[in-house]
Amino acid sequence: MRLQPFAGKPAASPGLFRALIAAIAMFAFMAAPSFAQKRTESLQGPSVASRTPDYDAPASEFAGPEACKDCHKNEFIQYEKTGHAKLSFPGKDYIHGCETCHGPGKAHSDSVQAAHGDDADIAKAMAAHPIFAFKGKAEENASRCLSCHVSSKQQSLFDHSEHAGHGISCNQCHSAHLVDEVKDAAKGDMTHPQGYFFQLPQIADENRWRHNSMLKRAEPALCYDCHQTIQAQFAQPEHHRVPEGLMKCSDCHNPHGSENVAALNKSVSETCVNCHVEKRGPFVFEHPAVKVEGCVTCHNPHGSSNRMLLVRREGRQLCLQCHTGFHGQLGAPHGKLGFQTSGECIRCHVTVHGSSLDPNFLR
Numbered sequence: 001m002r003l004q005p006f007a008g009k010p011a012a013s014p015g016l017f018r019a020l021i022a023a024i025a026m027f028a029f030m031a032a033p034s035f036a037q038k039r040t041e042s043l044q045g046p047s048v049a050s051r052t053p054d055y056d057a058p059a060s061e062f063a064g065p066e067a068c069k070d071c072h073k074n075e076f077i078q079y080e081k082t083g084h085a086k087l088s089f090p091g092k093d094y095i096h097g098c099e100t101c102h103g104p105g106k107a108h109s110d111s112v113q114a115a116h117g118d119d120a121d122i123a124k125a126m127a128a129h130p131i132f133a134f135k136g137k138a139e140e141n142a143s144r145c146l147s148c149h150v151s152s153k154q155q156s157l158f159d160h161s162e163h164a165g166h167g168i169s170c171n172q173c174h175s176a177h178l179v180d181e182v183k184d185a186a187k188g189d190m191t192h193p194q195g196y197f198f199q200l201p202q203i204a205d206e207n208r209w210r211h212n213s214m215l216k217r218a219e220p221a222l223c224y225d226c227h228q229t230i231q232a233q234f235a236q237p238e239h240h241r242v243p244e245g246l247m248k249c250s251d252c253h254n255p256h257g258s259e260n261v262a263a264l265n266k267s268v269s270e271t272c273v274n275c276h277v278e279k280r281g282p283f284v285f286e287h288p289a290v291k292v293e294g295c296v297t298c299h300n301p302h303g304s305s306n307r308m309l310l311v312r313r314e315g316r317q318l319c320l321q322c323h324t325g326f327h328g329q330l331g332a333p334h335g336k337l338g339f340q341t342s343g344e345c346i347r348c349h350v351t352v353h354g355s356s357l358d359p360n361f362l363r
């Protein structure tokens with residue numbers, strides 16, 4: 001079951017359209033709260049919580065969300081706006097609200113309450129009655145979320161992802177109650193130079209968060225925090241328009257991991273032809289460089305200082321990597337033709353991605 005209540009992903013629409021569709025869907029969503037409500041109810045079935053966390057404590061150890069409200073007002077306000085606020089564990093009505101993630105909290109509430117604001121006593125109470133706060137190991141944190149989210153295909157591979165392998169858990173990217181992270185709405189997010197020149201209108205972080213999978217920061221800023229080399233690639237003159245907000249890292253990658261190289265949504269070339277459909281073929285005459293080696297043999301997917309995201313400045317050099325033309329190897333350069341074949345090969349071989357008309361990709 002998919003847990004995403006918004007914008008069903010149009011499988012094959014270029015970034016521009018995607019962004020537009022997402023924006024439209026977002027506003028449609030904002031205008032129709034009953035839609036969210038309905039979805040939430042339908043998701044409360046056992047299929048969502050197919051791996052119930054270890055919450056066997058008796059009902060008397062749970063305090064209920066109202067108990068947390070007075071002391072943790074900010075978290076409460078933010079959390080109430082999310083789909084999570086309407087959840088409880090199937091069959092255990094007494095576990096809902098804050099305690100679905102933080103576990104039984106009555107001892108914490110009562111003991112801190114009894115401290116009457118005395119710092120030393122609070123510290124003692126916290127030590128005597130700790131409450132789960134996602135400060136443990138990454139797997140432990142993630143398992144708290146995965147106890148419900150295991151049924152979503154999107155997250156099911158998380159445990160085997162590079163992210164999990166490097167100790168990164170759900171709460172590094174998502175926030176159940178965005179409090180500290182809320183930024184100055186007027187400023188938007190301008191952490192990358194291209195953003196100054198061209199950018200979609202920014203939504204204030206507090207609202208963005210609620211309609212953006214509860215991400216702590218919007219992509220790509222979220223990813224740039226850790227992936228600075230990738231940020232540098234996107235700062236090159238030629239790039240997919242990720243910094244401008246027209247495309248997202250997650251259009252190509254699944255941050256929760258996947259079975260493909262580099263956690264891509266699909267195999268490398270399939271990821272690309274999802275948008276660049278005209279490159280998919282099939283062609284009568286396929287170019288093995290495209291079909292077998294794949295798009296990234298010639299293109300850098302993130303950014304490049306060369307035109308068309310090419311990995312080489314000289315198109316000619318790009319082709320001569322394979323078409324050396326010596327002794328029976330792939331034939332070129334072809335001086336035997338008796339005409340000038342200097343300059344760019346694509347001057348003549350215009351359909352280098354494959355052709356249904358000409359075996360030599362001349363048209």
Ligand code: HEC
Binds near residue numbers: 106113
């Ligand atoms: C009487 C006030 C009070 C109530 C009621 C209360 N808390 Fe707390 N809570 C505190 C204080 C004080 C702290 C310590 C804050 C700090 O260290 O800055 C705290 C800390 C926490 C932490 C962080 C623990 C950590 O190790 O960092 C979590 C999580 C938490 N509370 C959740 C809850 C939940 C869930 C409830 C309701 C079941 C709840 N609290 C009820 C006062 C309260």
Ligand code: HEC
Binds near residue numbers: 004088101174212
């Ligand atoms: C009690 C089960 C449960 C737990 C525990 C849980 N979730 Fe969820 N989560 C759900 C359900 C059900 C939905 C769908 C709610 C809705 O329709 O709005 C959801 C929705 C989401 C969404 C999507 C919201 C959106 O706007 O697209 C994200 C992101 C998410 N959860 C992350 C987390 C993270 C991170 C954790 C752990 C810190 C977590 N969840 C813990 C059940 C749970």
Ligand code: HEC
Binds near residue numbers: 101
């Ligand atoms: C969907 C899971 C989830 C639910 C439900 C949830 N929280 Fe949290 N909470 C987290 C995570 C994850 C963290 C760790 C902080 C982070 O990484 O953002 C956290 C951290 C906290 C903290 C510690 C903040 C700090 O600065 O250390 C408090 C206090 C807290 N939550 C209170 C609450 C209260 C009160 C509720 C209910 C109104 C609640 N939480 C509901 C997931 C949840």
Ligand code: HEC
Binds near residue numbers: 002142172
């Ligand atoms: C490295 C950052 C990162 C981590 C770690 C991460 N997520 Fe996500 N998650 C994202 C991004 C980015 C999206 C939005 C994807 C999109 O917009 O299509 C997302 C979307 C989601 C969604 C909504 C879409 C859906 O699949 O229904 C849920 C639910 C979710 N994540 C849950 C989790 C859970 C549970 C974990 C931990 C097991 C987790 N995430 C770990 C970045 C992360």
Ligand code: HEC
Binds near residue numbers: 222223250264
């Ligand atoms: C908290 C730090 C952190 C954040 C945030 C983060 N990453 Fe990562 N990511 C890592 C680390 C560490 C690795 C593993 C080492 C490496 O490849 O750099 C990694 C690896 C990856 C990989 C390679 C995966 C593989 O299987 O080879 C991809 C792709 C990736 N991240 C994408 C993203 C995207 C997209 C986002 C934003 C939605 C994101 N990351 C956010 C830290 C992070």
Ligand code: HEC
Binds near residue numbers: 234240247249253
């Ligand atoms: C147009 C699709 C596309 C977009 C958008 C995209 N990537 Fe990638 N990314 C790829 C492909 C394809 C590869 C694999 C390259 C290879 O195998 O040589 C890759 C590789 C990676 C890797 C692992 C290899 C490396 O260079 O370290 C990381 C990490 C990564 N991407 C992060 C990101 C982040 C972060 C973003 C957003 C800021 C992003 N990607 C946006 C297609 C994309």
Ligand code: HEC
Binds near residue numbers: 014015238239241274
């Ligand atoms: C989400 C849709 C999407 C995906 C996936 C995607 N692209 Fe693109 N690509 C675009 C759009 C839109 C443009 C042109 C608009 C722009 O950004 O200037 C573009 C432009 C290009 C260009 C031309 C650059 C130029 O200077 O005109 C190349 C080459 C390219 N993409 C290759 C790839 C490769 C290789 C992959 C796979 C790793 C890929 N694309 C994946 C949407 C996508």
Ligand code: HEC
Binds near residue numbers: 294299308315
């Ligand atoms: C053999 C090297 C090579 C491979 C492999 C390759 N391309 Fe290209 N691609 C080029 C060259 C060279 C150009 C520049 C063509 C021009 O300037 O007319 C180009 C241009 C493009 C363009 C922009 C111009 C246009 O025709 O729309 C896109 C988009 C593109 N490639 C996508 C892809 C995708 C998607 C794949 C994988 C399915 C791929 N390429 C594989 C060499 C390659």
Ligand code: HEC
Binds near residue numbers: 297319321323345
């Ligand atoms: C990764 C290696 C590689 C790259 C790079 C590459 N090719 Fe090829 N190309 C091949 C292979 C392999 C064949 C099939 C040769 C065969 O069947 O004998 C081929 C076939 C061709 C053919 C068809 C003629 C034939 O013998 O089937 C033409 C024309 C061609 N390539 C032009 C180009 C041009 C122009 C470029 C640069 C834009 C280029 N190639 C880049 C590997 C490559």
Ligand code: HEC
Binds near residue numbers: 323342344346360
């Ligand atoms: C002026 C136009 C032109 C340029 C420039 C050109 N070619 Fe060709 N190429 C042709 C023509 C015409 C044919 C078909 C010859 C035939 O029918 O025998 C051909 C055939 C080929 C073939 C298949 C036949 C063979 O020789 O094995 C390959 C491979 C090839 N070219 C690669 C290249 C590469 C690589 C470059 C750049 C270094 C290049 N070509 C530049 C016109 C050109």
